[in-house]
Amino acid sequence: MLTVTLLYNIVPILIMIGVVVFTRHKALPICLLLIVYLAAFAITYFKLPSKNMLSIIWGNLAYGIIYAVATYFLMTITKEERLRIKLIVKVVSITIAVLAVVSLGGFLHSFLSVKPTWNSIDKVYSKSNKAPTFKRGETPIALAPKTVINRVRKASSDIPHSQYYSISDQVQAQFFRNKPVYVVPVEYSGFWQMMKASSIPGYFIIDATKQNATPQFIKKPYKFATSAYFNKDAARQIYRHSTSWLDLGSPQLEIDNNGKPYWVQTLYKSEFLSHRVNYRKLHVAVMNAQSGTVKIYSIKNMPKFIDEGITTAIANKLNIDFGKYKYGFWNFSQTGVMKPTGNGVEDGVTSVFNRDGSISYFTDFTTDKTGSDSALGYSMINARTGRLTFYRANNIMDSDGAKNNANQDYKAQQWKANMPILYNVNSRPTWVMTILDSTSAIRGYYYLDAADQSVYGTGSTPTSALDAFRQALVNSGAKIGNTDKATMKSVKGVVDRVAVVSNQNKVMFTLKNSKTIYTVNTSDFDFANLMRPNDKVSFKANIVAKKSIGNVAEFKDDNLR
Incomplete structure (x- = not known):
């Protein structure tokens, strides 16, 4: 924190040195600098500003102007000192002008030169018929995150001294001992509750694929959390121990095979004098939630228990950059521009458990045209490696259209479709959705042909819904690849x-x-x-x-x- 604050105050320090050398004032400029530095330290400590060079230049520009103006109005100088101080004024003016030009140039460069960012994305293109398949007897994510949060909150009485804590809105998908689960952190309810409790007694874990699964409270106390204050704040602790790295989004809680909790955050280094992200150089900060120890790994070398080294915020930015910047910024005709629908449960993406024991983020893309509900394709981002696989699709509805179609069948009950994910069912792109009531309880499953909204199947379980959908495919005479005769x-x-x-x-x-x-x-x-x-x-x-x-x-x- 001290180092970052110092970097933000190089210009005020130089101004102070000049004032001390060329005027009789010694104590006042030093005291003013101390005040500016302390104010900057408080801002740095609580706001955790970017350590990017452009941000540091902007900070020097702002703090330099504040210090110069304060010095000018609070100091009394003689005629002789005024002549000598003209040099300081000239140097300060030139310095501030240079910083302003450099900052503006860096900002414009970051904003206008975006093709290198798109090129840095690890991406693969595939056809829709090669997309992930869905077979009878397999279970998709049975529990929507809304349902998970609802069940965990009902089980919050299992937490010792529960009045000090609250349930996080963060639902972390993970394979724990080779089984798909959701991990839900427990947070402090507030500052005074944190001071009284001193630590969080544990977290909740729940089976992700069992429809009637109940959450279990795991007693693994940890002191560092995203809801904690001062040096116990997980984001601040990672910030303090990653001085040359930049973060995007909040840390996510993951557990190792022994159930020990860790906070995981994706880090990156932007280019010099630019805010651009190079996705080839992503790293991961892993912080022990119990001890606060922080270690930084490359994506390729991070611990095996981490399933989402690419956090949801980075995945969402990956999708945005992938859909927007294929032809750079100067693409006024909007050729090839796609927009992620953002229908995910967190940061615009939906976590999907894969058969191979990995996790992917699902997002569908649509055109930027107002009122369109057609999907151009969808992406699956490997949450561990960051590789984006884009599946092209033609003449299918997007996730908004799919949810609206499903909701029409449940108007009377006022149930809603959630978590639309596109699967390849019998060589047909198919929207698979979970139906929830107003209390987020699961009421059933809905399978909808993405190309023909009249073909759908429903059921109280994934298997029964899939059987109904396949029968609907047969009845419709739809062209299908692997449906049995x-x-x-x-x-x-x-x-x-x-x-x-x-x-x-x-x-x-x-x-x-x-x-x-x-x-x-x-x-x-x-x-x-x-x-x-x-x-x-x-x-x-x-x-x-x-x-x-x-x-x-x-x-x-x-x-x-």
Whole structure:
């Protein structure tokens, strides 16, 4: 902190030396410098200003003007001193003018010369049919972060002396002992609570893929947190121990395989006299939340337990720069410009658990034209390496359009679609969404064909929703790549179980000695609402090979004749 403040006050120090040398005043200029320095130190300590050279120049410009003006008005000088001090005035004026020109030039350079930033992004282009696939029996992220926060807050009574603490809004996706989990930090409720508590007793962890998972409070006390004050503030501690590095965004909490908490923050070095980011030179600060020890690693050499060395803030900036600056700043026709929709749960990105044990950030891109809801493609950023894979897409709706379509089906219940993620289901780009009620409780899952909003499937579990969606694909006659062949069969049997899904105008049932789940559209066969177990039925059904789903046609219930 002292070093950074000193760098911000080089010009005031030089002015003070000149005043002391050329005037009879000694104590006053030194006292004024001390006041300016202390004020600058307070600003540095609490605001954590950038250590970029341009920012330091701007700081010298501001503090230099303040010190010069204060000295001019508070000092009394003789005619002889006035003649001598003209040299100081001239030097100060030239210095301030040079700093202003350099600062303006650096700012314009940062703003106008952005193609090198785009070139520094580690990026790969791919076709939409090579995008991540989704198979039956696999589970997407079952818990939306809103749901996680809601459940953790209900479990906050597990925290000892819970009146001193609050639940963070930060939900950290991570693989813990090879299992996908969410980690939720506990924070101090305020300054006086921190002084009373002295440390945070632990954090919460919850299974990310179990629909009915309950949060567990892990007793691993830590003193450093983003809600702490003074030297216990996690961001300030990292700032103090990374003097030549710049940060973007807040630290995120991750845990190692023993459950020990660490604060992780992505760092970068901007170019000289520029605010541009070089994504090839990202590093990671890892701070032990218990001891405050800070270590800095390159992206390639950071500890294995860190899943999101690229924090959400950096990922969001990556997406913005990738979509905006392919053809540089002087692209007045806006050729190739894409805008991330920002429908993520944090910093415009959504964390996705991959099959290989890694985590990616998902974001879809749309055109900058007002009112458009078409997606141009989407990115998956590897949260550990920073590599951005962009999947091109044509004639599909963006995440805003997908959520709006899903919300239309739940107007009466006032449920909302959350966390739209685009998967490749049977070679079809498909929006997978979680449906939440007003309390953030999960009400079901919604699969929507990204190219045809009339094709969708819903269910109370990911698997049932996927089966319903695949059946809808078969019924629509959509061109699909890896859906098993469906055949129309005549079926007779005795009803075993029945479920009426009133809000979707359908009845689902099974037959005795059969594992196939049949679906009847009650808009076509309204009497199916009256079907009961042990009824004798006959019908035709589109049955998908190797799948336990069948869509019913020409339905008859012998017991209702």
